[in-house]
Amino acid sequence: MPRPYVVGFENVAVSAAQDLLQIKGAAGKILDILRVWAGATDTTLVTAQGLRFRCRFLPATVTDGSGGGTSTPQPLDPGDAAASFTCKTNNTTQATTSGTASVLPTEGDHIYSGCNLPFKNPPQVGPSESFTFELLSTVSGTVHMSGGAEVTERGG
Numbered sequence: 001m002p003r004p005y006v007v008g009f010e011n012v013a014v015s016a017a018q019d020l021l022q023i024k025g026a027a028g029k030i031l032d033i034l035r036v037w038a039g040a041t042d043t044t045l046v047t048a049q050g051l052r053f054r055c056r057f058l059p060a061t062v063t064d065g066s067g068g069g070t071s072t073p074q075p076l077d078p079g080d081a082a083a084s085f086t087c088k089t090n091n092t093t094q095a096t097t098s099g100t101a102s103v104l105p106t107e108g109d110h111i112y113s114g115c116n117l118p119f120k121n122p123p124q125v126g127p128s129e130s131f132t133f134e135l136l137s138t139v140s141g142t143v144h145m146s147g148g149a150e151v152t153e154r155g156g
Contacts, residue, residue: 001154002032003080005073007087008148011041014135015142019065019091020053021133021149025125026084029155032122036133038147039114046111046143052136053115054106057123060099062130065091073151083153085125095132106136111143122152 007023020038025031036055040046068090073083088095104123109115125131133149 002152003083003154004076005083005151005153006076006148007071007073007151008146009071009089010146011144012090012146013142014090014139014145016092016138017134017136018068019094019132019134020089020147022065022088022091022095023125023131023149023151024062024086024088025127025129027127029084029127029153031085031125032152033119033125033131034122034150034152035116035118036147036149037114037116038133038135038145040111041144041146047140049111049140050108050137051111051115051139052106052108054134054136055104055117055123056132056134057102057104057125058095058097058099058130058132060097062128063096064088065093065095067092085151085153094134095130
């Protein structure tokens with residue numbers, strides 16, 4: 001039975017293009033990425049601007065991004081054990097792959113409305129693979145953002 005989790009980041013100062021999330025598959029498990037989201041959390045209005053977001057699937061040998069932090073997957077079932085997968089957040093050096101990356105949804109959103117991408121056909125991430133949710137545009141000034149992903153893990 002799939003186990004649901006949420007991963008994310010909260011109120012992080014963002015001033016450059018980056019991997020908002022890099023979700024890394026674990027041995028013997030399959031992940032389904034159900035939804036990703038991000039939005040500005042500043043209490044005063046920031047400069048009005050459009051932002052470009054992109055999701056990618058990274059197969060084969062993945063070199064993790066760097067310059068950010070980590071997020072501990074939070075189970076949505078209080079009786080569930082810890083997740084096997086890991087999540088890196090806000091890496092300003094983006095993840096790469098020795099394989100061919102697949103570009104998933106890419107969209108532009110206004111900073112005031114944020115981004116919310118539910119997947120009708122959720123991308124699947126296996127062992128040694130990654131999924132990235134990227135901010136492709138550089139923001140005007142520094143913006144504080146929060147965001148995350150809903151993920152199910154199955155197998156093993």
